[in-house]
Amino acid sequence: GIQVEQSPPDLILQEGANSTLRCNFSDSVNNLQWFHQNPWGQLINLFYIPSGTKQNGRLSATTVATERYSLLYISSSQTTDSGVYFCAVAGNRGSTLGRLYFGRGTQLTVWP
């Protein structure tokens, strides 16, 4: 399989602060997704970003596939950003094709 490492494991911020979450992966991929898991357990798709940069409001993501990492940026954080952020990748060959491998997540807590 593909190993996915996320950092930091925990992050505590004051409302309004900016943050960067990192995802490293061990093999070449053709799918990378960022998810937000809210306190009710639901997984919300943030980005589908196998390569390049995307932005959606206060969130943006960059994937450098050749160097096997992705970054998720959260600007002007709000309390509703709290939850766990997961990175997941799928490989581009053999048994890894089409299967998502998840990291352990970053637990984000935003205080008012």
Add this chain to the structure above:
Amino acid sequence: DADVTQTPRNRITKTGKRIMLECSQTKGHDRMYWYRQDPGLGLRLIYYSFDVKDINKGEISDGYSVSRQAQAKFSLSLESAIPNQTALYFCATSVTTGSQSTEQFFGPGTRLTVL
């Protein structure tokens, strides 16, 4: 209405009981997946299906079985539930586009407790 639905949303059962979790989707996707999440961990793949006649084991298939009744329906069964199968279970779907792994979309999850 939600594109990917799971039933039940919560279930408490006893060791040794047979349990079925159901997933339905209206997205028209051909690929469906079952994942499991344990506290403090990411999701792990149990089974996946790339079309109605295709079923494949994932990382942690022991103790589980699946049925793809139609393109839109994918069920997960625990033949004889045990306490370490207590977890949050997710169904997901995606669409086939050649060799590209496309975006997966997840259902709301089923919280299963085995006593």
